[in-house]
Amino acid sequence: MEAIADWFKWLNDAHRINLSIFYDAFDRGKFLGGLLTTLKLSAICLVTSVAIGVVGAWLQGSRFTFARRIMQGYIQFFRNTPPLVQLYFFYFAIGNLLPRVTDAYGQAVPPVSNFAWAIVSFSFFAGAFNVEIFRAGVEAVPRATVEAAEALGYSRLKAYIHVVLPLAFRISLPALNNNLVNLIKTTTLAYAIGVPELLYVSAQIWSDVLNVREMMNVLLVAYVAIVGVLVMAMNRWERAMRMPGYSV
């Protein structure tokens, strides 16, 4: 560890390439904290947006016109507006409507933190796309296969859970992959409402140390790595769920 820090110090002194996060404990702590926040934000939004997609696709096939209309409205709203505007809308428009609560130190604070608003906003944003992705998958499941399940006594919900969804999921995976990669990249927008994620802490570091050029490179590499891990996991999952001998 010491040797690495020394080498980066030398790099700064000799070549003016200042990667303070590798030799300065304060900057490193800040950066790792940001990385952790980005990972947490991404992971939570991944799970909730997929859940929204699954439930939404089911509601879109509902018998009730009302449920279908609500879903349609939701998708149109979140798919056709910029995610930054959505985030501002949640944080500034809705967040300001909520009554303040008193925290442990006796201060009046908003009841929903900016981190929580980022989760809500990005989950709905990615969820809207996921609904459409799953719906396409659900529609690609042969009607005859669903009928076979019905003939075996499956109810609509049970057939959805055990037959339609597993097949739709497999069909949807490539498109889902794309959307989840997009979601991770979208989490950088949380910068705008002061969530201390990777971009935010990097900006703090470069304002402090004046190493904009270096931190930009670090940021790009970091996101390539994060998204790379996700893509690798998804590919692995896709292989594990492959249906031998089956072609859609």
Next chain:
Amino acid sequence: MAWTADQPLIALVDVHKSFGKTEVLKGITFSVAKGEVICVIGPSGSGKSTLLRCINALVPIDRGSIKVEGQEVNDPALDKLALRRKVGMVFQQYNLFPHKTALQNVMMAPIQVLKQDRKEVEERAHRLLRKVRLQDKASSYPGELSGGQQQRVAIARSLAMNPDVMLFDEVTAALDPETKKEVLVTIRELAEEGMTCLLVTHEMGFAREVAHRIHFTDGGRIIESGPPEEFFAKAKDPRTRQFLSQIL
């Protein structure tokens, strides 16, 4: 009025069904007694498949009555699950669940729909696969099986629900002569064990050997009925004779 085994297991009275302006069933009346094997033959588009699908409530009828073990199928308050437990159905295109192995296909419905004990179901599933001579294919996926093998898995899957009657909807129509035979042998064994079977088929040889009674349908009506010896030797109706002359 409680149903007893001496009454018809399936009783159809004046069943009518239209799709839009096309009336596909124009008053079908016949019944199936316990242990009987009934074949329905006739040209394509004469409503044979629709008839089977009406019996297990996959398609609602417009007029008339269908009773399965005394229970009216054409009743909005019908418990479809209870009906479909009694009525097994096998389709022309097999319609297996492609994401599950042969064994899992057989086990799914008893576990997920009937909530039976997994261990007990697995034993029964192995027994059923042995019965259709596919014990060595238990861990194969449908995509890895031939058409005839898939169809036999589909039969085993249906039998796993312990139905009182089996409906076969042109189950050999998509198969070559070789694999056709495997499936027909399986059905014949079932019939010999006393399973009540209602088959829509173009297999005249099979119908002649196995059926207790044959119904010839054309244009949504039953034109002629009778035991096979009588039916094939001395069909009275000119349309039946013309159909038979083309096929035999």
